[in-house]
Amino acid sequence: MRDGEEKTAIIRMFHVYRHYGNKTAVVDITLDIYKNELLFINGPSGAGKTTLLKLLYLAEPVSDGQILVNGMNLSRIARKKVPFLRRNFGIVFQDYKLIPTKTVYENVALVLEAAGQKRRLINKKVKSVLRTVGMEQRINALPPTLSGGEQQRVAIARAVVGDPEIILADEPTGSLDAAAADHVLGLLRAYHTRGATVIIATHAQELIRKAGGRVVHLNAGRLVNMPDH
Amino acid sequence: MRYLKRALQDIRQNRFLSLVTIVTIAVSILIVSAFALFFLNANDLINAWKKGVHIMVYLKNGVVETEVSRLQKMLHGLVGVEKVNFISRDEALKQLREQLPRQSFLLDNLKQNPLPDAFEVHLLPATRNWAKIEKLAVQLEKLPEVEEVEYGRGWLGRFAVVFNLFRLAGYALGALFFLAAVFFVANTIRLVLYSRREEVEIMRLVGAEDRFIKTPFYIEGMLQGALGGIIGLAMCLLLFLAVSSNVTPEFFGGAFQIRFLPTGMLITMVLTSMMVGWLGCFASLKQFFK
Numbered sequence: 001m002r003d004g005e006e007k008t009a010i011i012r013m014f015h016v017y018r019h020y021g022n023k024t025a026v027v028d029i030t031l032d033i034y035k036n037e038l039l040f041i042n043g044p045s046g047a048g049k050t051t052l053l054k055l056l057y058l059a060e061p062v063s064d065g066q067i068l069v070n071g072m073n074l075s076r077i078a079r080k081k082v083p084f085l086r087r088n089f090g091i092v093f094q095d096y097k098l099i100p101t102k103t104v105y106e107n108v109a110l111v112l113e114a115a116g117q118k119r120r121l122i123n124k125k126v127k128s129v130l131r132t133v134g135m136e137q138r139i140n141a142l143p144p145t146l147s148g149g150e151q152q153r154v155a156i157a158r159a160v161v162g163d164p165e166i167i168l169a170d171e172p173t174g175s176l177d178a179a180a181a182d183h184v185l186g187l188l189r190a191y192h193t194r195g196a197t198v199i200i201a202t203h204a205q206e207l208i209r210k211a212g213g214r215v216v217h218l219n220a221g222r223l224v225n226m227p228d229h
Numbered sequence: 230m231r232y233l234k235r236a237l238q239d240i241r242q243n244r245f246l247s248l249v250t251i252v253t254i255a256v257s258i259l260i261v262s263a264f265a266l267f268f269l270n271a272n273d274l275i276n277a278w279k280k281g282v283h284i285m286v287y288l289k290n291g292v293v294e295t296e297v298s299r300l301q302k303m304l305h306g307l308v309g310v311e312k313v314n315f316i317s318r319d320e321a322l323k324q325l326r327e328q329l330p331r332q333s334f335l336l337d338n339l340k341q342n343p344l345p346d347a348f349e350v351h352l353l354p355a356t357r358n359w360a361k362i363e364k365l366a367v368q369l370e371k372l373p374e375v376e377e378v379e380y381g382r383g384w385l386g387r388f389a390v391v392f393n394l395f396r397l398a399g400y401a402l403g404a405l406f407f408l409a410a411v412f413f414v415a416n417t418i419r420l421v422l423y424s425r426r427e428e429v430e431i432m433r434l435v436g437a438e439d440r441f442i443k444t445p446f447y448i449e450g451m452l453q454g455a456l457g458g459i460i461g462l463a464m465c466l467l468l469f470l471a472v473s474s475n476v477t478p479e480f481f482g483g484a485f486q487i488r489f490l491p492t493g494m495l496i497t498m499v500l501t502s503m504m505v506g507w508l509g510c511f512a513s514l515k516q517f518f519k
Contacts, residue, residue, distance in 0.1 A: 057434070059434065080438070080439075083433070083436045083437060083438045083439075084436070086433075086434065086435065086436040087436040089436075091434060091435070093434075097427075097431050097434065098431075099427075099428045099431055101242065101428070102428075110431075110432065110435060110437070111435045111436065113231065113441075114432065114435060114436050114437035114438070114441050115436060119231070158435065162436070
């Protein structure tokens with residue numbers, strides 16, 4: 001959040017649960033996430049960070065409770081409206097999720113093509129965003145030929161190319177060396193500075209220390225120790 | 230245009246599966262079109278025969294002129310008869326000479342004319358079917374002055390019956406090949422979908438609507454259908470050219486000329502094969518996106 005700005009919640013969670021059979025991955029989470037906030041969801045592996053993010057873009061449904069995104073109640077959203085909900089988010093997946101048979105350019109352009117943008121605009125935006133993440137030289141490369149850091153930068157480019165209001169990053173530096181992790185963090189912070197709400201799920205304390213922003217801690221699916229909430 | 234490009238890209242990336250689908254559709258269309266070609270020409274042949282259908286009534290030797298004219302009147306009065314021509318044995322021999330100009334010398338050596346007097350009985354269009362002709366012929370054969378009745382081309386009558394059986398079998402086979410082709414396309418698209426399920430999942434996660442994901446598959450299916458259809462028809466045309474070059478109009482007595490499928494039918498077949506592609510996609514996409 002920038003100083004002096006009024007806090008407006010872009011995401012609201014009310015007593016959210018996610019069960020898998022007898023196991024519960026997310027337990028009674030109530031949380032507001034504000035516009036233009038940089039939020040870290042911190043916790044050890046298996047704490048429920050990824051599940052919580054998945055609930056936000058409806059990769060999985062909530063078992064109980066309610067989530068509002070930009071005023072949309074995810075429990076009541078029609079199936080055919082889900083793609084429109086997802087266009088509010090730019091998602092950086094833990095395993096990058098790049099299409100191996102498509103070039104860097106095509107992977108990034110996919111978001112805009114899916115949104116029905118014109119070819120000229122797609123070309124301009126994709127090249128611009130690839131320049132920003134430093135991947136303009138590898139525009140025609142296929143993902144399997146890229147390093148982990150490069151793939152993560154392409155994933156970030158794909159997440160931001162549609163100018164989403166919210167960027168979700170799941171362990172964005174998890175498999176990167178220190179230099180590549182700094183670069184990725186720098187990019188995410190830059191998009192936060194430009195006005196996006198950035199939510200980063202990570203177990204890396206070092207990353208949080210460097211970046212600043214609000215931190216919520218998750219343990220065994222529960223929120224613990226929330227000083228800012 | 231964007232969808233078409235993606236569909237073409239998919240076909241290129243899954244060359245083998247696409248080829249199998251195209252060949253399957255092509256073979257199905259070849260078989261169905263070969264049947265259609267047979268029915269079309271057999272129907273033409275039967276129609277041509279029906280137009281010129283007549284019964285030859287050969288008289289016994291020694292039937293006197295008064296009897297002949299009484300018989301002609303009687304024949305003309307029969308139900309279903311359009312006109313009756315009397316062909317005397319002399320006239321018949323003359324016609325034979327004209328029909329066999331090179332062999333006419335053989336006829337010169339005949340001591341007496343072996344041909345009988347005859348009536349050529351032409352039928353009304355309503356009577357030009359096998360059952361009615363046969364009934365009339367039996368009636369004529371019973372006349373004491375009549376030696377023999379020939380309604381020629383009897384095999385054509387039987388052929389008409391067999392032809393109708395074939396037509397039924399053709400419809401059944403056509404339906405069977407249609408279903409088989411739909412099944413093949415559905416399976417191909419299903420295999421493509423499974424090989425690309427991660428890609429489809431990513432598309433959905435980045436906000437692609439189902440329409441955006443499905444449309445290229447539908448285009449792909451219809452392109453495969455159209456290609457298969459065109460190839461199948463081209464093979465049928467080659468087959469037709471090979472056969473028709475050996476069949477002259479005289480082969481069927483000049484009554485009709487063998488012909489290829491008309492343009493309307495060709496277009497219908499290509500459209501049908503495109504529909505096969507579309508249906509195959511529909512079946513597998515419905516299951517995949519359930």
